Amino acid sequence: MRLVIARCQVDYVGRLTAHLPMANRLLLIKADNSVSVHSDDRAYKPLNWMSPPCWLIEDPGVWTVQNKAGEKLVISIEEIMHDSKHELGIEPGLVKDGVEAHLQVLLAEHVTTLGDGWSLVRREFPTAIGPVDLMCRDADGVSVAVEIKRRGEIDGVEQLTRYLELLNRDPLLAPVKGVFAAQQIKPQARTLAEDRGIRCVTLDYEALKGTDSDEFRLF
Structure with missing residues (x-):
């Protein structure tokens, strides 16, 4: 430079x-x-x-x-x-706080944010068309696929819909419900998700960061 x-x-x-x-x-x-x-x-x-x-x-x-x-x-x-x-060297690139990977880690640690009695099965749960961000079980033991975005748009709802269609073909998992979680969810995306029986959750990133992890907690 x-x-x-x-x-x-x-x-x-x-x-x-x-x-x-x-x-x-x-x-x-x-x-x-x-x-x-x-x-x-x-x-x-x-x-x-x-x-x-x-x-x-x-x-x-x-x-x-x-x-x-x-x-x-x-x-x-x-x-x-x-x-x-001035020699600046190699640019490592911008690392954004609050990107989807960070949200996924935080929500995995605080999965009870989605509901009392919830538990994490696995992050990046594999499917034939790509990994589901979080696979959880709710308080009733029902499987729940969670798709996480910074900004919730229609494309994200469509992505989760494809995952749910595939996962519900597995008799060991079905029935599988869906949660679309994002820091912001556009009204059109929310309408589409709710029409398909997908629950929408707005994430507070700062609140998640400031909460003690409940991962591996006994009480």
Whole structure:
């Protein structure tokens, strides 16, 4: 990553033309050769940029960023106030708190959130068309397949419906009921689920995180 703070003007020449008059700006040159021009506002959004594949040609007072289509970002530099390079290394990627995997672990630990007397049979219960997030038994010993989403939409209901159709063919499991659990459930998804006899449960992620696990608890 190269960070350059310079007094410059920027002209884009391509399918359209755009001009940024002379001012102090931040120029970001990344390892993928992309170049973006930033001001001291607009949050993360650049004023102008050139996405890869592109290359930078540095001449005295003029930098030209060009891509294969012949589009150009011409940066006319009056003064450079800062120029530094930094090795950032490999990006491990964004890990979101509250993703479906986290919800699955928490709900498995606190399965009684779904009902008193409930017990966990298995996480990632295997079927021929993919794993069910949680297989549980309710207080009456009835099998319950639980599908977990961050945002409950119609596709999730359809997915659980397919699991239930398959699981109910197994005489050792049937009858199998369904629970559609999510942090947010869209009204259309809720209507479809309830029409198919699937119970909907809205999960409070923060509350689940703050609750002691009831896994392996005797009393």
